[in-house]
Amino acid sequence: xxxxxxxxxxxxxxxxxxxxxxxxxxxxxxxxxxxxxxxxxxxxxxxxxxxxxxxxxxxxxxxxxxxxxxxxxxxxxxxxxxxxxxxxxxxxxxxxxxxxxxxxxxxxxxxxxxxxxxxxxxxxxxxxxxxxxxxxxxxxxxxxxxxxxxxxxxxxxxxxxxxxxxxxxxxxxxxxxxxxxxxxxxxxxxxxxxxxxxxxxxxxxxxxxxxxxxxxxxxxxxxxxxxxxxxxxxxxxxxxxxxxxxxxxxxxxxxxxxxxxxxxxxxxxxxxxxxxxxxxxxxxxxxxxxxxxxxxxxxxxxxxxxxxxxxxxxxxxxxxxxxxxxxxxxxxxxxxxxxxxxxxxxxxxxxxxxxxxxxxxxxxxxxxxxxxxxxxxxxxxxxxxxxxxxxxxxxxxxxxxxxxxxxxxxxxxxxxxxxxxxxxxxxxxxxxxxxxxxxxxxxxxxxxxxxxxxxxxxxxxxxxxxxxxxxxxxxxxxxxxxxxxxxxxxxxxxxxxxxxxxxxxxxxxxxxxxxxxxxxxxxxxxxxxxxxxxxxxxxxxxxxxxxxxxxxxxxxxxxxxxxxxxxxxxxxxxxxxxxxxxxxxxxxxxxxxxxxxxxxxxxxxxxxxxxxx
Amino acid sequence: xxxxxxxxxxxxxxxxxxxxxxxxxxxxxxxxxxxxxxxxxxxxxxxxxxxxxxxxxxxxxxxxxxxxxxxxxxxxxxxxxxxxxxxxxxxxxxxxxxxxxxxxxxxxxxxxxxxxxxxxxxxxxxxxxxxxxxxxxxxxxxxxxxxxxxxxxxxxxxxxxxxxxxxxxxxxxxxxxxxxxxxxxxxxxxxxxxxxxxxxxxxxxxxxxxxxxxxxxxxxxxxxxxxxxxxxxxxxxxxxxxxxxxxxxxxxxxxxxxxxxxxxxxxxxxxxxxxxxxxxxxxxxxxxxxxxxxxxxxxxxxxxxxxxxxxxxxxxxxxxxxxxxxxxxxxxxxxxxxxxxxxxxxxxxxxxxxxxxxxxxxxxxxxxxxxxxxxxxxxxxxxxx
Numbered sequence: 001x002x003x004x005x006x007x008x009x010x011x012x013x014x015x016x017x018x019x020x021x022x023x024x025x026x027x028x029x030x031x032x033x034x035x036x037x038x039x040x041x042x043x044x045x046x047x048x049x050x051x052x053x054x055x056x057x058x059x060x061x062x063x064x065x066x067x068x069x070x071x072x073x074x075x076x077x078x079x080x081x082x083x084x085x086x087x088x089x090x091x092x093x094x095x096x097x098x099x100x101x102x103x104x105x106x107x108x109x110x111x112x113x114x115x116x117x118x119x120x121x122x123x124x125x126x127x128x129x130x131x132x133x134x135x136x137x138x139x140x141x142x143x144x145x146x147x148x149x150x151x152x153x154x155x156x157x158x159x160x161x162x163x164x165x166x167x168x169x170x171x172x173x174x175x176x177x178x179x180x181x182x183x184x185x186x187x188x189x190x191x192x193x194x195x196x197x198x199x200x201x202x203x204x205x206x207x208x209x210x211x212x213x214x215x216x217x218x219x220x221x222x223x224x225x226x227x228x229x230x231x232x233x234x235x236x237x238x239x240x241x242x243x244x245x246x247x248x249x250x251x252x253x254x255x256x257x258x259x260x261x262x263x264x265x266x267x268x269x270x271x272x273x274x275x276x277x278x279x280x281x282x283x284x285x286x287x288x289x290x291x292x293x294x295x296x297x298x299x300x301x302x303x304x305x306x307x308x309x310x311x312x313x314x315x316x317x318x319x320x321x322x323x324x325x326x327x328x329x330x331x332x333x334x335x336x337x338x339x340x341x342x343x344x345x346x347x348x349x350x351x352x353x354x355x356x357x358x359x360x361x362x363x364x365x366x367x368x369x370x371x372x373x374x375x376x377x378x379x380x381x382x383x384x385x386x387x388x389x390x391x392x393x394x395x396x397x398x399x400x401x402x403x404x405x406x407x408x409x410x411x412x413x414x415x416x417x418x419x420x421x422x423x424x425x426x427x428x429x430x431x432x433x434x435x436x437x438x439x440x441x442x443x444x445x446x447x448x449x450x451x452x453x454x455x456x457x458x459x460x461x462x463x464x465x466x467x468x469x470x471x472x473x474x475x476x477x478x479x480x481x482x483x484x485x486x487x488x489x490x491x492x493x494x495x496x497x498x499x500x501x502x503x504x505x506x507x508x509x510x511x512x513x514x515x516x517x518x519x520x521x522x523x524x525x526x527x528x529x530x531x532x533x534x535x536x537x538x539x540x541x542x543x544x545x546x547x548x549x550x551x552x553x554x555x556x557x558x559x560x561x562x563x564x565x566x567x568x569x570x571x572x573x574x575x576x577x578x579x580x581x582x583x584x585x586x587x588x589x590x591x592x593x594x595x596x597x598x599x600x601x602x603x604x605x606x607x608x609x610x611x612x613x
Numbered sequence: 614x615x616x617x618x619x620x621x622x623x624x625x626x627x628x629x630x631x632x633x634x635x636x637x638x639x640x641x642x643x644x645x646x647x648x649x650x651x652x653x654x655x656x657x658x659x660x661x662x663x664x665x666x667x668x669x670x671x672x673x674x675x676x677x678x679x680x681x682x683x684x685x686x687x688x689x690x691x692x693x694x695x696x697x698x699x700x701x702x703x704x705x706x707x708x709x710x711x712x713x714x715x716x717x718x719x720x721x722x723x724x725x726x727x728x729x730x731x732x733x734x735x736x737x738x739x740x741x742x743x744x745x746x747x748x749x750x751x752x753x754x755x756x757x758x759x760x761x762x763x764x765x766x767x768x769x770x771x772x773x774x775x776x777x778x779x780x781x782x783x784x785x786x787x788x789x790x791x792x793x794x795x796x797x798x799x800x801x802x803x804x805x806x807x808x809x810x811x812x813x814x815x816x817x818x819x820x821x822x823x824x825x826x827x828x829x830x831x832x833x834x835x836x837x838x839x840x841x842x843x844x845x846x847x848x849x850x851x852x853x854x855x856x857x858x859x860x861x862x863x864x865x866x867x868x869x870x871x872x873x874x875x876x877x878x879x880x881x882x883x884x885x886x887x888x889x890x891x892x893x894x895x896x897x898x899x900x901x902x903x904x905x906x907x908x909x910x911x912x913x914x915x916x917x918x919x920x921x922x923x924x925x926x927x928x929x930x931x932x933x934x935x936x937x938x939x940x941x942x943x944x945x946x947x948x949x950x951x952x953x954x955x956x957x958x959x960x961x962x963x964x965x966x967x968x969x970x971x972x973x974x975x976x977x978x979x980x981x982x983x984x985x986x987x988x989x990x991x992x993x994x995x996x997x998x
Contacts, residue, residue, distance in 0.1 A: 009670075009684040018686040511704035514665050519718030519769065520692035529717075533708045 027523040032430055032439050039446040042491050046465040047449070053464045054078060054289045060282045077285035081293075090286070091293075094274040101183055101270065102249040109188045109248075110241050113195030114233070116344070119337055121203040122211075122229070124327045126338055135341070138348035139193035140595050142552040142569065144253035145588040146186045148576050149352035151257070152359040152585065154182065155366060159260055161581070162366025164355060178260025179268055186258065187248050189348040194247070195240035202236035203229070211328070221328060242305035246298045250454025252276060252555040257576065271297075272456045272555070279460055279559055288464050291457035299452035353592065360585040363387045378582035392578065396586045404564075405571040405587075409551055412482070412567060416489040417546035420497045424546075425539055427494065428501020429531070433510065444498075451495035455555035462488045463559050480562040488560060489550050497546055504538030505531075537605045544602035548595050615676050615695070615772040615805050616641050617662065622671035622681075624657055631657050632668065633829045639807060639822075644799050646808045646816040649826030650852070655809045656701075658826075659775050662807060663698050664691030675773070692721075696773035697766040701781060703758050705750040705765075711737070712746040715765045722769070736768040739798070756787045763795075767802065776808045780815060792818055813853050817841060825849055842990045843975060847982040850905050850975065856939060859911075859949040861904040865976065867894050872986060874976055876904055877945045878924050881971040883986050892985045893978060902985070905975030911951035912968040913940060920968045928963040942967060 009015065023029050057065055057072045065076050081091055119125045120132055138146075155163030156172040166172050175181055206229070214224040252272035259268040269277075271294055278287030330337055359365055360378045367373040375387050381395035396402050427447055434440025450458055466478035478484035508531060516526045554569040561570050568587050576584035617639040624632035632654045639645045647655035660666040661681070662673065667688050673681035680689045697718075705714055715733045724732070737743040740760040750758055759779060766774060776795070780788045796819050799806055810816055816823050817837045825833040825840060833845040844850035850858050863876035872883045872894070888894065917923060924944055932939040938957040941950055942965070951967065959965070976986035 012685065015684065015686045018688075022686070022688065509702060509704065511700045511702050512706055515698070515700060515704040515706070515765075516717065517665065518663060518691045518696070518698050519765075520721040521717070525721065530706060534706075 028433075031426065032434070032443070035426065035430060035443055036439065036446070039443065039494075042487075043446055043449050046461045050288050050461045050464040051292060054285050054292065056285070058283070058285060061285070064283070077283060077289050080283065081286050081289045090269075090274060090278075091290070094269040094271045097180075097268070098249045098270040098272070100180065101187065101255070102245045104180070104184045105187045105191055105248040106241055106244045108184070109192040109244055110195040110237065112188070112344070113192040113197075113240065114199040114237055116192070116341060117196045117199035117203055118225075118229070119330075119341065121200050122208075122328050123330050123337070124334070125330060125341070126334060131341055131345075134345055134349065135196065136193060137596070138189055138345070138352075140548070140599060141349065141352060141592055142253075142554065142588075142595075143186060143190040143251065144257055144554050144569070144573060145356070145592060146189055146348075146352050147182075147254045147257040148572070148581065148584055148588055149356045150182050150186055151177075151576070151581065152355040152365065153351070155581075164366060167366035167368055174260070174263075178258050179262075182258045183255055183270075186254050187251060189352075190254075191244045191248055192344075192348075194243045195237060198236040198240040198243075199233050202233040206232050238308065239305055242301050246301045247454075250294055250298050250457065250555075252454075252456040252558055253573065256558075257573070272454060275460065276456060276559055279463060284464070288460060291460040294457040295453045298454055298457075302452055353589070356585045356588050356592075360582050360589060362582060365581050378580075378586045392580060393583070396583055396590070399583070401566065401571060402568075402583075402587065405566045405568045406590075408482070408565055409567040409569070412486060412489060413547050413551040416486055416493070416550050417543050420490045420493040420546050420550075421500070421539060421543035423490070423494065424497025424499075424501035424542055425504065425535060426501070427498035428503070428505040431498065432502050432505040447494050447498045450492050455492060455553070456558060458492050459488050459556050459559045462491075479560070480565070482565055485557050485560050485565055485567075488556060489553065492556055493546050493549065496549070497542060500538065500542035500545070504535050504542065507538070508534050541602045541605040544598055544605070548598050548602070551598075552591055552595060617773065617805070617807075618672075618674045619658075619662070620672050622658070622661060622668045622673070623683075624654075624661060624666065624668040631829050632661070635661075635671070635831060637824055637831060637834065639805060642803055642805055642821075644796075644806045644808065644819055644821045646810060646820035646823045647826060648810060648813060648816040648823050650811055653826040654829040655811075655826045656777055659698075659777055659807060659809050662773075663696060663775050664688065664694055665698075694773070695771055696775060697769055697771040698775040699762045699766045699777065699779045701778040703750075703762040703782075705758055705761055707750050710747050710749055711742065711753070711761050711764075714750070714761060715768045718765070718769050732768055733764075736764040739767065739801075740764040740794075755783055756791070759783060759787075759791060760794075763798070767798070767804070772805065774804045774806045776806065778810055779808075780810070780812070788815075795819060813855065817853075825852070838990055842973075843984060843987050844905070845984050847903060847905075847977050850977070850984075854907060856908050856950055856952060859904075859906040859908065861906060861947060861949065862979075863902045863904050863976075864899050865902040866897070866899050868897055872976065874902060874904065877947045878904075878922075878969055881974075883971070883976070887972070887987055887989075889983075889985050889987060892983045893981050894985050901979035903977040903979050905977060905988070906949065906969070907973070908939070908950045908952040910970055910973050911942070911949070913942070913951050913953060913957075914966045914968065915963075917966050918968060922969045922971065923966050924969060926965050926967045928959040928961060928965055930961070931957075931959040933957065 054077050055073050055075070057068045057070055057074045057076070059070050061076065062068065062070065065074060068074060081087065116135060120128065120135065125131070151159060151163060153164045154172050154176050155161050156166045156174065156177040158174050159177050163172065163177075210232070211224050211228055214228045219227070250272060255270040256273050256276070259270065259273060262268050271290065275287050275290040275294065278284065278290060358369065361374050361376065362369070363373045363375045363377070375381065377387055377391070377395050379395050380397050381387075381391075382398055383391065383394050393399050393401065427443060431440050431444045431447075434443070453461075462484060463479065466475070466484050469475065469477050478487075512530055512534070513526050516530050521529065551567075552569060553567075554573055557567065557570060558573075566574065568591055572584040572587035572591070575581070575587070617637075619635055619637045622632055622635040623630070635654075635658055637645075637658075647658055649655050657666060661668050664680075668681065668683055670683045671681065672679065672683065675694060679687065680694055681687065706717070709717065712733055715736060716729050719729045719732055734743060734746070737746060740763055742757060742760045742764065745753060745757060745761070750761065753761065759782075762779070779795075780791050783791060792815060798804075799819075808815075808819065817840075820837055823835060823837055823840050824831050825845075827848060833840060833849055835843075840849075841853055844853050844858075847860070850860075861876050861878070863874050865872055865874045870885055872888060874881045874883065926942040926944045928940060929943050929948060930941040932941075933956045935956065936954070938953045938955065939950060940953065940957075940959060941948060944967075973988045974986075975984055975988045977983060978985050
């Protein structure tokens with residue numbers, strides 16, 4: 001802290017006393033302090049604890065490691081994972097599968113999203129109002145719902161039943177029923193949203209005068225697109241690419257549902273599904289080690305992205321003052337382009353929902369839509385009247401598991417999003433008011449960590465931390481408790497909530513608070529009468545968006561689930577594995593309706609699903 | 614009521630030394646303007662006074678009561694300093710009506726409801742905006758918002774009113790109105806005012822005193838007239854005055870009694886009594902100097918007026934602007950500017966005669982850039998000087 005030309009004043013008692021008082025007397029400092037501790041305890045310690053656990057002998061491995069005692073240091077788990085005869089099956093093959101999926105999803109989804117963004121923002125494509133209202137709906141449908149819907153169509157006997165196609169007598173090859181192709185297609189229908197959202201943001205910030213200048217110079221539309229528009233949005237497309245790779249490599253739900261079996265009858269694994277199996281069975285340490293690899297993989301790509309793009313990202317907004325934008329006329333390409341978007345919407349939104357709804361009314365899935373195969377049983381049926389003796393439970397609205405899962409979901413989403421959104425506002429407050437100061441940066445970076453981790457790996461951390469008593473029994477084992485699921489949901493959503501909080505706080509000029517300070521308002525008075533009234537709408541939209549995100553979450557909570565804590569997502573996932581997909585379909589529909597309605601409300605408060613990436 | 618003394622204030626942002634040893638005394642009832650280009654530390658000084666910034670070094674007192682003592686890490690809370698601040702952005706709370714904006718601070722002081730009502734209405738009346746009491750800030754024009762911001766600041770009857778570039782967001786006409794309004798407010802309330810601006814016209818028209826800032830330091834503290842007539846260095850001279858002052862290169866010799874200055878205008882001799890003797894003036898040795906000549910101190914005649922300080926000149930360009938006319942003149946390759954009241958027509962290259970007033974010129978040591986010879990103020994100068 002030594003500064004040129006200024007000697008540090010002597011540390012008198014009075015100086016110390018005053019410094020101490022101003023530190024403690026300012027609630028803001030206290031809040032920053034508590035926040036740093038909280039983030040350290042909730043993020044850093046669990047992460048370190050999991051790393052630690054991969055080097056410690058657990059009870060279940062005693063028989064595998066001769067002469068070891070529980071708690072000894074060991075490299076056994078890591079050796080098992082990366083240097084054992086099993087390495088190929090448990091690591092290289094799933095890793096290869098994940099990377100293949102990630103590569104294909106990225107190659108298809110990113111150009112698709114960018115094209116649609118360009119069409120929607122910069123061209124005169126007909127029906128824009130309606131299209132732009134619909135185009136992000138496929139992203140709002142949970143990806144595992146789309147996986148279930150895929151099965152309603154392409155299921156074949158290898159997946160334990162018939163889908164629409166095979167019931168019509170059309171043979172469905174195994175490659176379409178499960179494995180790479182369905183996983184890639186379903187993920188593409190989900191992760192197109194990253195490049196769509198980022199590219200349309202970048203396109204919107206480009207002044208159309210830049211393109212018009214090209215036109216005046218005599219460039220054709222194709223040349224303008226290639227040498228002016230594309231280079232300008234390239235940074236955001238690159239960003240979207242990295243995000244897509246990182247997300248698709250880490251996704252659990254879709255791969256778990258559509259993985260199926262390899263040709264030789266062994267299960268098809270990706271990293272996430274393989275890891276979950278290790279954690280839920282044994283050896284857990286290997287699962288932890290895998291999740292560390294997944295975190296490194298995801299974090300690595302995102303950090304590379306930050307380094308590569310970070311500095312250049314801003315130039316996409318040069319000329320961002322241009323609000324007036326002259327649209328590019330598509331002329332003869334107008335209708336073909338409209339067909340492309342419509343086809344996408346049909347495949348990614350209309351068909352999944354339609355077939356989910358239809359299957360939910362069927363007695364035998366894949367048994368056709370004749371009156372003799374239709375029933376409301378999946379919705380309201382009672383077991384004693386079941387039209388099919390194979391049914392295991394009542395219809396949805398008479399099913400106590402559904403009611404409990406509904407209760408759990410509402411309870412979890414409500415509490416978690418309320419807490420995470422509230423914390424998010426505080427974090428946003430600290431990071432915006434502390435911009436450029438050490439504590440602002442520290443909070444910002446700590447909060448960013450959960451964002452780097454795939455959901456399934458993040459919950460592995462919490463599983464490893466809390467599946468045993470901690471602090472000498474002061475914290476009991478939390479495995480199987482609602483509290484643990486709640487905690488994971490809250491912390492995993494910190495990055496998003498804090499981003500929403502800081503964009504909210506950024507809109508509240510510091511002077512508004514300073515004016516209140518001068519008029520005698522203390523910290524809490526300022527929060528109550530300036531910050532809260534002005535942050536209200538932003539808070540509500542942030543809250544509703546976290547609410548949606550938590551309500552549809554599957555990857556994040558899959559590892560931590562026990563029957564009494566099932567949420568709707570997990571219940572649907574569970575049912576779909578049994579021979580009763582209709583009820584799972586019905587749950588999906590309930591979730592989709594719920595998401596769309598909540599999103600509509602969030603929209604009213606200025607919330608936007610594009611902010612919830 | 615209140616005398617503010619800042620001494621040895623230093624403020625750092627990281628490694629950045631933004632205020633360097635600021636010493637400033639503001640007497641009770643002063644209208645003190647902190648003037649300077651952007652980034653010179655004037656706003657930071659204001660924020661230090663208000664308590665929104667804490668300097669690392671120095672002290673500040675209000676009426677001899679300690680407010681800042683950086684060595685003891687003592688900083689009185691902003692609300693206990695008896696002052697109020699008008700922000701450049703106005704910082705009106707958008708979710709409160711005009712009335713609530715003004716009443717906010719009074720309610721915090723736990724003033725009784727009837728009294729709040731009365732006080733708010735009094736300050737709204739002072740700013741002549743009482744009819745807008747129930748409007749929200751975004752329903753008001755920029756000028757009206759400005760009045761609300763001031764009303765809010767004066768409602769608590771502060772002993773010291775701080776204004777941070779309050780007129781910079783207004784259009785030219787409103788700015789003139791508000792200048793008059795602020796001057797009247799200062800007269801009526803007798804409040805001590807510290808006013809930050811980069812606009813010299815605001816500074817010259819409203820202040821009782823001006824502190825001129827340069828790169829985090831105060832280079833000069835003077836009355837508007839003093840600052841205008843005798844800017845302490847070349848930069849200050851250049852900054853103050855519109856159109857800007859003419860600088861004329863010259864050579865000087867000082868023999869201990871007189872300073873003789875030679876330029877294209879001839880040789881002027883200035884007695885010791887007009888010199889600023891605490892500055893560096895080489896003795897018995899020729900050195901480079903710069904003459905400072907205000908455009909309005911150049912009288913232009915079309916016929917030789919037979920004055921002792923007459924110099925023939927040529928018109929280079931002529932810019933009549935209604936109330937005044939700017940004339941660019943040349944004398945022996947030197948170009949300089951004159952200003953005349955009213956519309957005057959000259960032809961290009963027309964021969965004219967200019968009468969100069971050496972006693973009203975400044976002389977600067979070119980090497981140090983500092984003022985070494987005072988100019989007489991106009992009302993002290995005789996017509997023939």
